[in-house]
Amino acid sequence: MRDPLNSFIEAIPPSGIRKFFDIVSEMKDAISLGVGEPDFDTPWHVREEGIYSLEKGKTFYTSNAGLKELRTEIGAFMKRHYDLSYDPEGEIIVTVGGSEAIDICFRAMLEKGDEVIIPEPCFVSYKPCAILAGATPVTIPLQEKNHFRLTPEELLSHITDRTKLLFISYPNNPTGAVMEREDLEKIAEIVIEKDLYVLSDEIYSELSYTGKPHVSIASLPGMRDRTIVVNGFSKAFAMTGWRLGYACGPKRVMEQMLKIHQFAIMCAPTTSQYAAVEAMRNGDEDIAEMRESYDQRRRYLLDTFAEMGVPCFPAQGAFYLFPCIKQFGMSSEEFATKLLEEQKVAVVPGSAFGDSGEGFLRISYAYSLRDLKKAMEKIRLFVDGLREKEGK
Amino acid sequence: MRDKILAILEKNARIDPKDLASLIGEQEEEVRKEIERLEDEGIICGYHTMVNWSKTDLEKADAFIEVKVTPQRGVGFDQIAERIWQYPEVTSIYLISGNFDFAVFIQGKSMREVAMFVSEKLSTIDGVLSTSTQFILKKYKEQGTVIEAPKKDERILVS
Numbered sequence A: 001m002r003d004p005l006n007s008f009i010e011a012i013p014p015s016g017i018r019k020f021f022d023i024v025s026e027m028k029d030a031i032s033l034g035v036g037e038p039d040f041d042t043p044w045h046v047r048e049e050g051i052y053s054l055e056k057g058k059t060f061y062t063s064n065a066g067l068k069e070l071r072t073e074i075g076a077f078m079k080r081h082y083d084l085s086y087d088p089e090g091e092i093i094v095t096v097g098g099s100e101a102i103d104i105c106f107r108a109m110l111e112k113g114d115e116v117i118i119p120e121p122c123f124v125s126y127k128p129c130a131i132l133a134g135a136t137p138v139t140i141p142l143q144e145k146n147h148f149r150l151t152p153e154e155l156l157s158h159i160t161d162r163t164k165l166l167f168i169s170y171p172n173n174p175t176g177a178v179m180e181r182e183d184l185e186k187i188a189e190i191v192i193e194k195d196l197y198v199l200s201d202e203i204y205s206e207l208s209y210t211g212k213p214h215v216s217i218a219s220l221p222g223m224r225d226r227t228i229v230v231n232g233f234s235k236a237f238a239m240t241g242w243r244l245g246y247a248c249g250p251k252r253v254m255e256q257m258l259k260i261h262q263f264a265i266m267c268a269p270t271t272s273q274y275a276a277v278e279a280m281r282n283g284d285e286d287i288a289e290m291r292e293s294y295d296q297r298r299r300y301l302l303d304t305f306a307e308m309g310v311p312c313f314p315a316q317g318a319f320y321l322f323p324c325i326k327q328f329g330m331s332s333e334e335f336a337t338k339l340l341e342e343q344k345v346a347v348v349p350g351s352a353f354g355d356s357g358e359g360f361l362r363i364s365y366a367y368s369l370r371d372l373k374k375a376m377e378k379i380r381l382f383v384d385g386l387r388e389k390e391g392k
Numbered sequence B: 001m002r003d004k005i006l007a008i009l010e011k012n013a014r015i016d017p018k019d020l021a022s023l024i025g026e027q028e029e030e031v032r033k034e035i036e037r038l039e040d041e042g043i044i045c046g047y048h049t050m051v052n053w054s055k056t057d058l059e060k061a062d063a064f065i066e067v068k069v070t071p072q073r074g075v076g077f078d079q080i081a082e083r084i085w086q087y088p089e090v091t092s093i094y095l096i097s098g099n100f101d102f103a104v105f106i107q108g109k110s111m112r113e114v115a116m117f118v119s120e121k122l123s124t125i126d127g128v129l130s131t132s133t134q135f136i137l138k139k140y141k142e143q144g145t146v147i148e149a150p151k152k153d154e155r156i157l158v159s
Helices: A016-026 A044-055 A068-082 A097-109 A126-132 A152-156 A181-193 A251-264 A270-282 A284-308 A332-343 A369-391 B002-011 B017-024 B028-040 B078-085 B111-122
Strands: A092-095 A115-120 A136-141 A163-168 A197-201 A227-232 A245-248 A361-364 B061-069 B090-095 B102-108 B128-136
Touching (some): A068 A092, A068 A270, A092 A097, A097 A163, A097 A197, A097 A245, A115 A126, A126 A136, A152 A181, A227 A251, A245 A251, A270 A284, A332 A361, A369 B017, B002 B017, B002 B028, B061 B111, B078 B090, B102 B111
Parallel strands (some): A115 A136, A197 A227
Antiparallel strands (some): A227 A245, B061 B102, B061 B128, B090 B102
């Protein structure tokens, strides 16, 4: 038989998260701090709208770009939360999660020879999606000493004549890092000077604990027409399973993204879109409540790691901490595997998110305080055990 | 700090003050003192364990009783309410609007015991005009908590 596969695809390594997932699934009664989704249920009033839409038989395709009603609400939400203005006609596409938006954005903008700058550690899908689009990903290893923010120097030193797109994602998965207005301004300056575009994955934008609202790089002067903003419902509204996201950007790019979306997807799930209208209209309070809860757990975990003597930079976003385990002289993967074997606690090795994540762990706090306490006690036992062994 | 402490304690009265302090980014000592002040001021009136008695061997019968009364000059409803709340069988009593004046919740060992209480004690109080007893057959949600087996985390372990 002939080789059925595209050798290009075969060459892409599988997700590092996936690899660890396979190990964890083998383990019975493991406690996991490995999830990347909220522990809350979708707010009931949102679910109810989804149910009503089904009852009323709203089970047909929507327009390719998504329900007009939803795009209008997304426009209003972007204005209200981030002071961004997008025309629901032509500048907003409703997608199947933020993931699809990233994929079609890469494919619409990049071609062979183009370089896309991707700061790491980052979520596992960006690099493969850039490769699938035919482009060359250029990664920047971010530094803990900069709190995993992208610095102007780091950016400048990775720009070449072929650089077309800068990819950023703040608040960040896996580090929990945020970038504030002043940080973004310096990046925007370079982007404009070097005539680049930005794809900004802001899926965690509502989960920022700086006390100030999230700043989108698109809202900085001169950046709106150079930026495609990707966001979605999964994290802010606890709607991961509904598979709903959106992209906003200049019409010229969105038109081509819509073309791919139309051919590959047709439209995002209709039921999810109806539920999402309700989320956008009446969900601000739900977001605030969940944000407060995450923030509390974040503080609790930071204190607990500090007590353990495991350094952890004070992450201010998403629902992850990224503690440094270099003192134990093990790789992230070794540490995570041993922790799983000895104490049955699953965390994701930082190296799954890029080489610069080596020496770190991703700890999710999308869990109840009760679960977090249990898991942290086990991590403490594990760490104490390691230190004892070293002492001997 | 006060509002945050109350919001957390309302849902989890057993939380360790050290953890509570950590959650809201305050000092443990400060949090302990604030809780004490809240207790002294009667803002925190008590701590209560929710028990799903139907899962135990102990028999309990709960009833919700609407009570109509004649308010008394000078003291209105309060004096009759006090007469009613004195009984240890009464777990809650509220003054309500509508056709009745009080909503009274009663817990006894059996339906018979509760029925006897209503006919012999409650109905005979001076000023009580009529009562309407509803036995509670099943509790679904109480104090904001859904009463059923704890929900299982169905999320995939690593994502």
